[in-house]
Amino acid sequence: IEELLRRSEKLTTVGQLAAGVAHEIRNPLTTLRGFLQLQQEKQVLVPLHIDLMLSELERINLIVSEFLILAKPQAVHFQQKDVRHILNDVISLLSSQAHLFGIEFESRFAELPATVHCEENQLKQVFINIVKNAIEAMPDGGSITLEQYMDEDSVVIVISDEGGGIPDYMLPKLGEPFYTNKESGTGLGLMVSQRIIQAHKGSLEIRSEYGCGTEVIIKLPAPGEPAAEQGMNRERSEDNHE
Numbered sequence: 699i700e701e702l703l704r705r706s707e708k709l710t711t712v713g714q715l716a717a718g719v720a721h722e723i724r725n726p727l728t729t730l731r732g733f734l735q736l737q738q739e740k741q742v743l744v745p746l747h748i749d750l751m752l753s754e755l756e757r758i759n760l761i762v763s764e765f766l767i768l769a770k771p772q773a774v775h776f777q778q779k780d781v782r783h784i785l786n787d788v789i790s791l792l793s794s795q796a797h798l799f800g801i802e803f804e805s806r807f808a809e810l811p812a813t814v815h816c817e818e819n820q821l822k823q824v825f826i827n828i829v830k831n832a833i834e835a836m837p838d839g840g841s842i843t844l845e846q847y848m849d850e851d852s853v854v855i856v857i858s859d860e861g862g863g864i865p866d867y868m869l870p871k872l873g874e875p876f877y878t879n880k881e882s883g884t885g886l887g888l889m890v891s892q893r894i895i896q897a898h899k900g901s902l903e904i905r906s907e908y909g910c911g912t913e914v915i916i917k918l919p920a921p922g923e924p925a926a927e928q929g930m931n932r933e934r935s936e937d938n939h940e
């Protein structure tokens with residue numbers, strides 16, 4: 699019975715997600731159809747309308763590509779990787795964008811290798827999503843700190859920014875699909891990140907005080923621990939500590 703319940707719970711989540719995606723994609727599609735019909739009637743191309751159509755297309759593209767990250771095969775590419783290298787890759791990938799906004803990266807990594815059993819591209823995507831949010835939270839510059847250390851049997855990664863922070867009422871909603879307060883946001887970054895971290899049997903926690911910046915704490919099991927195979931149990935017991 700438990701298994702059945704779990705499966706139906708899963709299906710409901712998938713169903714809700716699918717309904718959400720369908721809804722989010724239908725909106726820009728409706729706009730696109732409207733503009734195309736207008737152009738068909740008038741037989742003229744209005745540059746402003748073309749711009750709007752392109753941005754609606756870009757929105758659909760963004761939503762679809764964020765979902766594709768989740769759909770990529772997972773178990774196949776799990777490898778032992780040093781998380782410090784992945785973090786450094788992310789810093790080089792995003793540093794020019796950060797500099798545009800006067801943002802500096804500061805990294806504080808442990809000396810010893812921080813190996814985790816992971817799908818590198820997915821983990822990289824998680825760090826990219828979080829660092830991008832940090833960049834977007836600091837339009838007037840500041841610094842983003844990437845910290846990594848070992849805590850018992852976990853590799854801990856903390857990404858913090860000096861942005862505007864997140865108001866209390868929003869915190870429980872984070873990770874819900876399509877929850878965004880940005881004009882061109884998808885509200886998918888954190889949901890996708892949370893799912894990827896779950897698939898890695900880790901945990902993702904967001905601490906923030908409105909006006910005082912945000913801290914995202916990711917814990918991944920260090921390899922060789924039997925807990926890494928137990929998945930949910932480990933995650934639960936870890937949540938209780940906090």
Ligand code: ADP
Nearest residue numbers: 831832835863878879883884885886887888912
């Ligand atoms: P998106 O970035 O497309 O809005 P996300 O899932 O990445 O979607 O983030 C959801 C929301 O969480 C954001 O719209 C923002 O309001 C809030 N948020 C996430 N990270 C931060 C941060 N570092 N500082 C302030 N707000 C944040």
Ligand code: MG
Nearest residue numbers: 827830831887
């Ligand atoms: Mg985002």
